[in-house]
Amino acid sequence: MNAFLLYLLFTKAIFTSFSGLASLPVLREDLVVKRHMLTDAQLDTAVVVSRTTIGVYVVSVGYYADGITGAIAGWLAMITPAGLIILLLRLFGRSVDHPRVRSLQQAVVFASAGLLIAASVPLAREAITGMVTAVIVIASILLMVLRKTDALWIVAGAAVVNFVASVAHIRSL
Amino acid sequence: MTVVYLSLTHNPFAIVALRGALAAAVGIVAATAWTLIRPHLKEVNKLNIAAFVDGAFLLAAVFHITPIRILLLAAVIDAAVPQAKKA
Numbered sequence: 001m002n003a004f005l006l007y008l009l010f011t012k013a014i015f016t017s018f019s020g021l022a023s024l025p026v027l028r029e030d031l032v033v034k035r036h037m038l039t040d041a042q043l044d045t046a047v048v049v050s051r052t053t054i055g056v057y058v059v060s061v062g063y064y065a066d067g068i069t070g071a072i073a074g075w076l077a078m079i080t081p082a083g084l085i086i087l088l089l090r091l092f093g094r095s096v097d098h099p100r101v102r103s104l105q106q107a108v109v110f111a112s113a114g115l116l117i118a119a120s121v122p123l124a125r126e127a128i129t130g131m132v133t134a135v136i137v138i139a140s141i142l143l144m145v146l147r148k149t150d151a152l153w154i155v156a157g158a159a160v161v162n163f164v165a166s167v168a169h170i171r172s173l
Numbered sequence: 174m175t176v177v178y179l180s181l182t183h184n185p186f187a188i189v190a191l192r193g194a195l196a197a198a199v200g201i202v203a204a205t206a207w208t209l210i211r212p213h214l215k216e217v218n219k220l221n222i223a224a225f226v227d228g229a230f231l232l233a234a235v236f237h238i239t240p241i242r243i244l245l246l247a248a249v250i251d252a253a254v255p256q257a258k259k260a
Contacts, residue, residue, distance in 0.1 A: 012241070016240070016244050021202055025233065026240045029241075041195065044195045044199060045178060045195060045198075047201065047202060048191070048194045048197070049178050100252075103251055104248050104251050104252060106216075106251075107225055107250065107251030108244050108247050109209050110209075110213075110217075110221075110225035110247065111225050111228070111229040111243055112209060112229075112244065113209040113210050113225075113229070114225065114226040114227060114230035114231075114233070114243075115229050115230070115233050115240050116206040117203055117206045118229070118234040119233070120202040120206075123198070123199045123202060124199045124203075126195075127192070127195040129192060133192060133196035134196075136193055136197055137196050137199050137200045140197045140199070140201055141200040141203050141204045143200075144204035144205075145207050151201050154197050154200070155194045155201070158193040158194050158197030159191065159193045160190070160193070161193055162189060162190060162193025163189050
């Protein structure tokens with residue numbers, strides 16, 4: 001795939017979201033549903049990579065989509081808003097705190113939240129392979145929402161739990 | 174790190190652990206929705222939040238409308254009825 005097109009797709013996803021994973025539904029629509037460059041499992045793995053390292057998930061998604069070139073496109077898309085924010089603040093800085101602008105931003109954030117939940121459904125279909133993984137999904141949600149546990153510990157703990165559960169299952173046979 | 178993860182997919186022990194991690198990632202994605210909403214709970218009417226969240230979910234999951242269109246629709250609706258968002 002054209003690296004520049006990949007960069008544009010990443011940039012579109014990042015510009016239509018206001019924080020990290022909120023861009024995931026847009027990326028899923030472009031790369032998984034429309035262009036079949038990734039599978040839901042690969043997208044899910046990219047989330048795992050980004051949550052367990054200091055990396056950002058668009059770089060990982062880019063690598064899955066188009067190797068090193070894709071990762072560079074993802075990285076460039078990631079830093080583009082940071083560069084443009086100076087210009088945007090200069091042009092619209094006074095409008096940021098305007099009630100109408102803030103209200104509009106909130107509406108898009110709430111819609112992003114709904115889209116994230118919708119995007120997690122096909123990811124769950126791929127990831128839930130039995131009772132243990134189903135429990136891991138529910139436990140992960142509860143740990144993040146109620147305990148605000150760091151995602152790194154949740155992912156690491158889930159890996160250990162699934163491994164131990166599989167070993168226990170094999171031994172019981 | 175992505176390359177490391179890819180290389181792990183050939184190791185059967187790592188695959189089992191990775192499946193657990195993938196399940197956790199699904200939970201993290203779903204929980205991120207809550208982290209997006211939480212800072213606005215005191216400021217915005219909860220019914221309006223529910224309307225935008227549920228509406229976006231339904232449009233995406235049931236009617237398969239693209240995310241960009243849904244986000245634009247949310248912005249248009251908010252611009253049309255800004256007074257309804259006051260807490």
